[in-house]
Each structure stands twice: as structure tokens, then as C-alpha cells.
Amino acid sequence: MPDPPVRPHRVLVVDDERDIAQMVGTYLSRAGYDVSLAHTGPGAVAAARAEEPAVLVLDLGLPGLDGIEVCRQVRTFSDCYILMLTARGDEMDRVIGLSVGADDYITKPFSARELVARVQAVLRRPRGPAADHASRSAPEEPPRVFGDLTVRPGARQVLLGGEAVPLTRTEFDILDVLSRRPSFAFSRRTLVDQVWDPAWVGDEHIVDVHIAHLRRKLGDDPAEPRFIETVRGVGYRMGPG
Secondary structure: OOOOOOOOOEEEEEOOOHHHHHHHHHHHHHOOOEEEEEOOHHHHHHHHHHHOOOEEEEEOOOOOOOHHHHHHHHOOOOOOEEEEEEEOOOHHHHHHHHHOOOOEEEEEOOOHHHHHHHHHHHHOOOOHHHHHHHHHHOOOOOOEEEOOEEEEOOOOEEEEOOEEOOOOHHHHHHHHHHHHOOOOOEEHHHHHHHHHOOOOOOOOOHHHHHHHHHHHHHOOOOOOOOOEEEEOOOEEEEOOO
């Protein structure tokens, strides 16, 4: 029997400027995605819960709930990729958004082509049922142990002192890459290539923000790190624990 048709990825676009939301939705639809729109913060949370999108394109300036609070609430029930739309220069909003679980950001004004490319890039990251199937069919990778920190790649689980540490997808992916090659110094660009996508274009210091939140969750003091060490002029490496 022929394989069933592949269901297109659902993308939820949230922007209170309806013309922008419609434009973005049109470009994503043309690229083959199943697109839905929302225009308020509460509407975004409700739509994300009901529709289970693969990607949420989220503007920060929303009525009802701002994008930061939407991101925070969505992260309590969904691990979809979240791309924030921010005004150029709103660095603090970007940092806060990443801290509550957003994966990436795009500054306004942006081209629709760039946004479509960003959506395509995150969806190339091997997650979801296909990745689960692949992990079941491949031999399970042994846990990686760094002192009292254990990284279990197949289960996408991190344990600290035997207790599970809740990480976002991006935080886990960064830790997965670092722990795969202990003591190897990864540049920011290499981490972007392996965690985001080689075609990703943006500020590579997005890595620093995710590393900071990863360290906080692991109780890792950057001044005296046990797990993630800063390599000056290069990037980061996994320490011995």
C-alpha cells in the first residue's frame, strides 16, 4: 500500500496587525504549511492549546496578554518552536522572551522570505514522531555522565543529582551538542549550525542567552563552572563536572 500523505506542519501566526499576520500567513501557506492566525494574547494561548502547532510565530506587542506572557503560558503545555517578532532595538524584550522559552527571534521590519526560511530551518531539526521512530530503530545511546549531571540523549532527559531538569528544546539541543564531544571547544557559529541550521542568519550571540539560562537551570556558576565552560575568543565546551 502507498504511504499515507504527509500532513503539513501547522504554523500559528500571532500579530495584532492583521495585515501583517495575513501577509505572513499567505507566504507560509504558499510554502506548504497549514496556517492559522490569531490577533490577541488570550486568542494565541487558546489557539496554541487547541491546534497544537509545530511553530508559533509570535509578536510581542499583543492586546490582552503580551507576547512574553503568551510564551510563558504556552510553554506550560507545548514544546512547539516559538519564533518571536520584535521591534528593532528591543534587546531586553528579546532576552526576556528567550528566557521564558522562545527559540529564536526576528526583528521588524523583516522580509517574508526571511521568516519562511527561519520556519523551515527550525522544522529541519529532527524532532517529533519521525525522530522518535528513528531513535527506537537505532541502538540506544548510553547516558553521558559529568559528575552529578546525566544527559540521556535518547530520552531527551537531563538529570542533576538524580532529579529531572526541565529544559526547553533549544536548551537541551545545545547541551546535547556540547556533551557529545566533551572538552571540545565549540564556536558560537558551530553551535548555531548544529542546533539551529547552517542556513540560519542572525545574531550568533543568541547562543549566549540560551547558555545563560541553561547554566541557571543546572546551578552552574559561570565564574566557576562545573559543566559548561567559556572558552575566551572561541565559545563553549563541556567540562568534567
